[in-house]
Amino acid sequence: MEAQLERYLNESIPLTKALGLKIRYAGPDRVLLECPLEPNLNHHGTAFGGSIVAVATLAGWIWLHVYMRERKLTPKIVISESNIQYLMPIDSKFSAELRAPTEAEVRTFSQTYDRRGSARIDLNVSMLCNGEEAAVFRGTYAALKS
């Protein structure tokens, strides 16, 4: 499942290849992505902020895609806003970890989508390196009936 989704992303979003994105796990409970440092280096020998935020952006999209697919739904998914705080430099391979929102948040989102054909949800992603949280990301994603 992860390999198939990774192939789909590599084909339809070429930047995912440049990022070296690997999908380690993608389920409705959690998403875990991983990237090597090398293609994402900056001039300081650490990870470029633009790479970090791009990977976090993908983690949110992947979670919503997987969650909706479990419900046999294939909406158009877009990001409407995001915020990221960079806490420490990343000097090795890094991960993006998304834990599913609370059941209440998911229920509100799903009920709104079923009623209106569109809904928004806030998703939090931790960017991890060497077991430490190196950045925190929050994105607002919209699902639109397609």
Added chain:
Amino acid sequence: MEAQLERYLNESIPLTKALGLKIRYAGPDRVLLECPLEPNLNHHGTAFGGSIVAVATLAGWIWLHVYMRERKLTPKIVISESNIQYLMPIDSKFSAELRAPTEAEVRTFSQTYDRRGSARIDLNVSMLCNGEEAAVFRGTYAALKS
């Protein structure tokens, strides 16, 4: 000058090559970057949000780098936080335009840097496509004496 900086970024931040980044203008008054759509496509045939935010992140770094270099300073420049709002899909080549902060903001930043050896500044970037603003980005950057 722009060509030299573009070469430096291509060599030290490999993702800039994958983005197809072109520096159209880089001065202390303004920065204008441009990217083709193709390497930045998503599965909807429009620009991937992660590409858009990565290019905006670079615009801020480039402005601060150019501004400090005019002052014969070469600090370490890092981004500490950013926010982006996506206003409409990007379906063609796109630009990142940064207009210099106000004189008062720049003066406060410079005085703080000279006194403490480190300072932060907020920078706003407009992402443009076909003459319309497609996303607005605000990043907080820190300059650290190196």
